[in-house]
Amino acid sequence: MRRVDCVLWLTTAALAVIAAEPSRPRGIGPEHAKFYKSPDIFNCISNPSVSLSPSQINDDYCDCPDGSDEPGTSACSYLSDLSPSYASDLSSDNASRSIALPGFYCKNKGHQPGYVPFLSVNDGVCDYELCCDGSDEWAQVGGLKCENKCNEIGKAWRKQDEQRRKSMGVAGQKRKDLVAEAGRLRKQVEDRIQTLNTEIQGSVLKVKSLETALVDAERQERGKVVRSTGKGSRIGTLVQMAKDRIEELRESLVEIRGQRDEASARLAELEHLLTTFKAEYNPNFNDEGVKRAVRDWEEYAAREKSTIGDAAHDRDLDEISKPDSETGVIKWSDWEEKEESDVDVLYKIEEYLPTAVRGWVDQKLRDFRLLLIENGILAASSEPGSESKYLTDARDALKAAQEGESKLRNELTGHQDDLKKDYGAEDVFRALKGRCISKDSGEYSYELCWLDKTTQKSRKGGSHTGMGNFVRIDSITVDDDLPPDGKGLGSGVRVALRYEDGQHCWNGPNRSTLVVLACAEQDEVWKITEEEKCVYRMEVGTPAVCDVPGNGQGKAGGPKDEL
Secondary structure (H helix, E strand, O other), X not given: OHHHHHHHHHHHHHHHHHHHOOOOOOOOOHHHHHHHOOOOOEEOOOOOOOEEOHHHOOOOOOOOOOOOOOOOOOOOHHHOOOOOOOHHHXXXXXXXXXXXXXXXXXXXXXXOOEEEOHHHOOOOOOOOOOOOOOHHHOOOHHHOOOOOOHHXXXXXXXXXXXXXXXXXXXXXXXXXXHHHHHHHHHHHHHHHXXXXXXXXXXXXXXXXXXXXHHHHHHHHHHOOOOOOOOOOXXXXXXXXXXXXXXXXXXXXXXXXXXXXXXXXXXXXXXXXXXXXXXXXXXXXXXXXXXXXHHHHHHHHHHOOXXXXXXXXXXXXXXXXXXXXXXXXXXXXXXHHOOOOOHHHHHHOHHHHOOHHHHHHHHHHHHHHHHHHHHOOOOXXXXXXXXXXXXXXXXXXXXXXXXXXXXXXXXXXXXXXXXXXOOOOHHHHXXXXXXOEEEEEEOOEEEEEEOOOEEEEEEOXXXXXXEEEEEEEEEEEEEEOOOOOOOOOOOEEEEEEEEEEOOOEOOOOOEOEEEEEEEEXXXXXXXXXXXEEOOEEEEEEEEHHHOOOOOOOOOOXXXXXXXX
């Protein structure tokens, strides 16, 4: 019971205070009401030294240099940036000449309160966008009466605001999904770095092992015993040269003979055409060029023809063109075989030893030879082109292993640099990297590829114009009105992406693009403008910047009803 009495007492006291508080002058908002509390005197807000009687407030005459005595009329509207100022209307040289109030205050009960420029007060126009209760036209100039539409406008606004809030809720969830995806992608990079470190360690060991194998192979190659070609080496060389030369001449003969046969066939075809032409042409046709051609052909046909080749000559050519292995005229094998010398017999001595002993003797002989070579007693075998397949394979294996290690190290460096890059708050743009969105505007289509590039494409076909390559993530401060559908930047600090060093602009700079981001349910390009020559600005909505401190959608909070 005591609690109920206490509540009733507090309610009564509050009502008494409200009743005792003097009403605010027309056009004054709650934040400026403190300047108008005194019932005896009013001091201009920006110029307290100027004192007025309360009766001078809203008397349609501008007494204060800052216009604060006329909050509910347009008497001081010339102090606004929308109207020129008049020096004669200012009361003091040291007085503040800036308007002190933001405008005419509209309570807009049922919707959001707002301010109307003083120039719009009693101007004969209902400014429902800012003053839905119509209080800015209180004088009803010309009989105009602006109805109070705040309930209707407020209801529509709240419905749209509810839809926008739901959309922002969906966008917030999408951002959480993007952050989760970015975390997964980052984890993949970190795991790959660990795998690469392990693979590089194994690759280093493999390279060291192959380097040792190559050194051993080169050592074995230096100690390789090279058998002499014997006393018939010069004759063998000469035989090989003669054999190669004869084969070259034989192939040339076959090729020239083929060309001759082709030329003979074309000549016969041409003669047939001219013979037909002579037989079928009209001699009565008075064309000197045709007649002259016919006479020349008759003279050519009357000449004695030389014999290009007969059957006997062709048979001789056929026989000459055959390879020596078919004709048997020269048996090259008789000249290429060598007679086994006493030295050759010495090289075969190992064949008479048991297998176990043969291998032991061979290894000891090789080791002894290498010892003599390394101490300068014997010269190493260094015949050009005599490198063994074993040595070549060892060198190729080492080269392949070194290239594989270099490739792994380059990949590792790329992933490590990637982890150092700025992908925005919570790495969220990592999940968007490489994706592209576009918007048609006039004759062009503009494409934004996240953290990659921006491009201008002609909708009629043709080449593309690079508008910039991604450089860094930045932030800028904006102050725009937020449209009812929420597809705008609003006011405050916004995340921005800078794209620079695009295609060079004729008689201008390289193209660049500033992409300003705001919260939206889906990735969408809202607006493209060219602020300067070849300097572009994109306004883009994306869930990636939702719930990011300093990147909200305008001022938070719903409509405030003033009772």
